[in-house]
Amino acid sequence: MKTLITFLLVLPLCAQDAPKPAQDANKPAQEPAKPAEAVAPAAAPAEAAPAGESWLKGSLQIGYRWIPNIDGSLNTYRSVVNLGEGLRLLDTDFTLLNPSKRFFDRADVHASSWGGDPYNTLRVDVQKSGAYRLTADYRSIAYFNFLPSFADPSLSQGLLLDQNSFDTRIRTTDVQLDLLPNKWITPYVGFSRNTQFGRGITGFHTGFNDYPVASLYSDQTNTYRAGVRIELGRYHVTLEQGGTTFKDDQGASDAGPNAGNFTGLFLGSTLPLNSLNELYRVRGDSIYTKALLAANPYSWMSVTGQFVYAKPRTDINYTEASTGTFYLQRILQFYSAGQDVLVGDANLPHVSGSLTVELRPLRRLRVVEYWMTDRFHNAANALLAENLIVSGAPLTDQQLLSDRLVLNSNREEIDAFYDLLPQLTLRGGYRFEWGDTQVRAPILTGLALQSADLRRNVGIAGVNYRIGQKLRITGDAEGSSSDQTYFRTSLQNYEKAHIRASYDLSAEWRLAADFSLLNNSNPAPNVMLDYSAKIESASVFWTPKAIKWANLLADYSRSAVRSNIIYLVPQTLSPTPSIYRDNGHSLSVVAGIKWFSLGGSLYVSSGSRPTTYYQPLARFNWPVYKHVEWITEWRWYSMAEDFYGIENFRSNQLTTSLRFTR
Numbered sequence: 001m002k003t004l005i006t007f008l009l010v011l012p013l014c015a016q017d018a019p020k021p022a023q024d025a026n027k028p029a030q031e032p033a034k035p036a037e038a039v040a041p042a043a044a045p046a047e048a049a050p051a052g053e054s055w056l057k058g059s060l061q062i063g064y065r066w067i068p069n070i071d072g073s074l075n076t077y078r079s080v081v082n083l084g085e086g087l088r089l090l091d092t093d094f095t096l097l098n099p100s101k102r103f104f105d106r107a108d109v110h111a112s113s114w115g116g117d118p119y120n121t122l123r124v125d126v127q128k129s130g131a132y133r134l135t136a137d138y139r140s141i142a143y144f145n146f147l148p149s150f151a152d153p154s155l156s157q158g159l160l161l162d163q164n165s166f167d168t169r170i171r172t173t174d175v176q177l178d179l180l181p182n183k184w185i186t187p188y189v190g191f192s193r194n195t196q197f198g199r200g201i202t203g204f205h206t207g208f209n210d211y212p213v214a215s216l217y218s219d220q221t222n223t224y225r226a227g228v229r230i231e232l233g234r235y236h237v238t239l240e241q242g243g244t245t246f247k248d249d250q251g252a253s254d255a256g257p258n259a260g261n262f263t264g265l266f267l268g269s270t271l272p273l274n275s276l277n278e279l280y281r282v283r284g285d286s287i288y289t290k291a292l293l294a295a296n297p298y299s300w301m302s303v304t305g306q307f308v309y310a311k312p313r314t315d316i317n318y319t320e321a322s323t324g325t326f327y328l329q330r331i332l333q334f335y336s337a338g339q340d341v342l343v344g345d346a347n348l349p350h351v352s353g354s355l356t357v358e359l360r361p362l363r364r365l366r367v368v369e370y371w372m373t374d375r376f377h378n379a380a381n382a383l384l385a386e387n388l389i390v391s392g393a394p395l396t397d398q399q400l401l402s403d404r405l406v407l408n409s410n411r412e413e414i415d416a417f418y419d420l421l422p423q424l425t426l427r428g429g430y431r432f433e434w435g436d437t438q439v440r441a442p443i444l445t446g447l448a449l450q451s452a453d454l455r456r457n458v459g460i461a462g463v464n465y466r467i468g469q470k471l472r473i474t475g476d477a478e479g480s481s482s483d484q485t486y487f488r489t490s491l492q493n494y495e496k497a498h499i500r501a502s503y504d505l506s507a508e509w510r511l512a513a514d515f516s517l518l519n520n521s522n523p524a525p526n527v528m529l530d531y532s533a534k535i536e537s538a539s540v541f542w543t544p545k546a547i548k549w550a551n552l553l554a555d556y557s558r559s560a561v562r563s564n565i566i567y568l569v570p571q572t573l574s575p576t577p578s579i580y581r582d583n584g585h586s587l588s589v590v591a592g593i594k595w596f597s598l599g600g601s602l603y604v605s606s607g608s609r610p611t612t613y614y615q616p617l618a619r620f621n622w623p624v625y626k627h628v629e630w631i632t633e634w635r636w637y638s639m640a641e642d643f644y645g646i647e648n649f650r651s652n653q654l655t656t657s658l659r660f661t662r
Helices: 002-017 074-080 153-157
Strands: 056-072 086-097 106-114 119-128 132-145 165-179 185-205 210-232 235-254 273-298 301-310 313-328 333-347 350-362 365-390 393-421 424-440 449-467 471-480 493-504 509-522 529-542 550-568 575-593 596-607 611-625 628-641 649-661
Touching: 056 074, 074 132, 074 628, 074 649, 086 649, 185 235, 185 273, 210 273, 333 393, 393 449
Parallel strands: none
Antiparallel strands: 056 086, 056 649, 086 106, 106 119, 119 132, 132 165, 165 185, 185 210, 210 235, 235 273, 273 301, 273 313, 301 350, 313 333, 333 365, 350 365, 365 393, 393 424, 424 449, 449 471, 471 493, 493 509, 509 529, 529 550, 550 575, 575 596, 596 611, 611 628, 628 649
16 A cells, blocks of 8 residues: 555656657646546437547546544544545546447446445446447445434433434446437337345334334345337327336344333333344335327427326235333233234335426417326235233234225416516416325224325416526515415425526626525414525636636525424423524635635534534646646545534545546
């Protein structure tokens, strides 16, 4: 490793004496390093390399990252930053042009962050004009989330335990082969896979207490598909048939004693968990049919639509063995040990469709109507066998359980766009959302099923004002008043607005501003939701043409969030208001001067969770040779919280790399 470090540091010095090609007299003696040429879009028709042009072009950046220190909370650092040290393939982006055109004409490859970073990507696009196009995309995410103050009712007891934490690896792969691309009929086949595995902490629920326990996760979903795209002038049709397979395995265990979140007395007794072994296994599969349509039957009319039908089914096996002190509501008694075995299955026919029609009856008027429906019906059955130890004697019980979920959701929206002036477009619209749902009711209600309805009327308005390419202002707003929604935090009585503006002072200066607002409330006595969020931002871009070695980017945002809602305290199960406030300021500035870039970002907030986060940076880019650039970057990460100092951390990081271009 020392040899590698010495090589990376000494190579730029050795390259100073390397012979340089003659410079064009019309070019300045020194120019800043230019980024690698953008790879041609993947959909562009394949071309062979012209005579004299290289068969390979692109860039490769490889480097090494040092992290001298990570002070403070390592778990918070991994949840927020999670970068490690070592050798890295930071980025590569290149194109291969095949002069012979025998097996392929062109291949584009892009990869980033390989060698240990938490997010890796790889994309390959190979095509032969008129024959095929093969694309493959791979992504890997190291998902770590463990903030000691999050989902931790036991924090007041001095326990630093995120009760909904994850340390998993998520991988996704997607491959598709298109035959006869750019022809009037294009068949294709594809395959996708998503996996997640790792460990974490989850909750074990017994009715009157919740216990955080260690868990292992492993799930996998595979999707197989085949279809055909048909291009018939004004009509475009896609037909696809596919299927999925799914498996999910999870295990939880605890050697106790575990007091759980409810630490008080229940009917004169505490409710500890002494031991637990819990396993569940889910297997599922589905077939689906999808159809897409886009048509322009007349010059004044456009139609797009899609239809999807799926029929998934799952099989469930669950086993659990626990000891402790628990209370069972249906027999009104305590029990000290329990064994559960459950087998079940579920079927979920699912139909969804949408249709959009755009009409242009007048030169200045466009009318767009959108309709959508989503319907599924879940029927589940399970057989539960329980063996409980009640007052020292065994109690065996068997239950045949059935569950039901019906959800019908619909939306219809109509919008009119009118060009009042060549520079001014007005928008007005109306949206109606309606639906109904039916689920199994809680036992305490004494009902078999519980239903809910959705009725939402929304008014929509908008404006678009532009003066050439210099000034552009876009605004959208909508509001609704509803008394029937599905969830406690659903949009019910709300107003939403978003305004964006940009102005080019000159070819070198651009100013931009953005404002968004959301107010939502639910006055129901058991909810009492009052939510408000507001964000304002302004940006400045300076890219001088006369001074190519300097540039500036500055962005400032101010945010304010207010939330009030009734919730149940886990320790006492009593209703109480949850009040949250956050007022934040964020600033990002990066200035480039010749070979140097200086700047960084910061975030400062006050309210329920005062936090400061700093990330300054300094970068040095030096073109050591015609096709070689040396890049060295320093970053500082620092996060501090006034109320939760246990989550503070600081870290210095230094990365040096070489970028090769061809």
